[in-house]
Amino acid sequence: MxxxxxxxxxxxxxxxxxxxxxxxxxxxxxxEAEGEVDQVEGKTQKNYGKVKDAVKDQIS
Incomplete structure (x- = not known):
């Protein structure tokens, strides 16, 4: 999920x-710089979600 x-x-x-x-x-x-910052923030949030999801799968 x-x-x-x-x-x-x-x-x-x-x-x-x-x-x-x-x-x-x-x-x-x-x-341009704000766009670069947004990309880093977005990638970080996306990776956090992936890790959170993986941990949830391991616990289940």
Whole structure:
């Protein structure tokens, strides 16, 4: 079963990629950097969800 954090993290990671690309396209370094941060946060949340799900499976 997929954990809620995996879904939310994946969405944040994709949003970060879009934000980074938009920042790069318009030459806005701050927007580009925010996109990179969002990607890291999203990937971290997604991985947390995977670990949480794996632990849940091991306990069951």
């Amino acid at each position: 997929v954990d809620e954090n995996e879904i939310k993290g994946g969405a944040k990671e994709i949003g970060g990629k879009i934000k980074e690309a938009a920042g790069r396209a318009v030459g806005n370094e701050r927007l």
